[in-house]
Amino acid sequence: MNRTLAIVSALGAGLLAVSAPAQTPAAAPAAAPTAPAPVVPQAIPAKIALIAFEQSVFATNEGQVAVQGVQKKYEPKKSQIDTLAQEVDSLKKQLQALPATTTDEDRASRLKNIDTKEKQLNRDAEDAQTAYNADLQEAYGKMAQKVNATMRKYVQDNGYTLLLDVSGQQNPVLWALPTTDVTEAVINAYNTASGVAAPPPAAPSATRPRPAAGAAKAPAAAPKKQ
Template identity: 30%
Template structure:
């Protein structure tokens, strides 16, 4: 039994994987900040429209409403673009690592005579009972980290 959800855990996970994810997160900080600023501007404009709805000129209100709709479309588009770019970049970054982790997991299981390894992250509700001794997650992560230190290149194995 193994739980792959723990592989990306900040404190107890696979160091190279954690570093790769953090690196991609850092790359996308400017986009995240831009989206947050746009959202704040939308919220401010919404509040302004609501506060002046009864006293403002209808033409001015319509202009502000049109501006808000344009901002919402921009926010939606930029958010979708950022999410797609993030997912692509994350896959490029961690894909090779996951391949290496998979190979290492196969070798780990073979070396311990394990013929079937179930991922608790994928089938958790189907596991009705299991002892801690059956869970090899910590042992695998420790072995992988010792053979593949986090200070090694995060670009992936063999690069």
């Protein structure tokens, strides 16, 4: 705006100079911009809450249904792995029970067969475990987004000013009053909002694939949300 005014004034001065030799007054300098007022922080009463977020995700009714779905998917593979593991154990017992008159060639052949089957067992168990963990991670990611929205709404509606996640084993909270833990409250709030009923207890056979010796093991809890 100031620049436009200055240009118009300059043009006016030029026209006046052509029509009459009268002297025109100099344009006033532009005013310096006013600095914004500084923001003054204000202290407010603190209301702190704690939540075990990782555990809460799969503790919801919908989360339990998701876990059981993943477990059911891998039941056939688990049965195959268990059958192969039993076969390897049986072959080892047969080897140990061989009489002293058994030839070295026979023992070597049995050992080679056991080694081949045991390696296959470990590969199958590791592959199944990797696939199981990936599916569990995917299910956790989908559920975590939903539970996170409920969690944020809950703490905002209840006037909390700070929320700390104590899911990990290494968290900075050494002690807190039990009343500050809102994990169960968030789980109940999500169950109410989702309308998903609690699933029946899983059958003993509906478990994750059992890793063989040397195979990778699944974590006890789902990976932490990014």
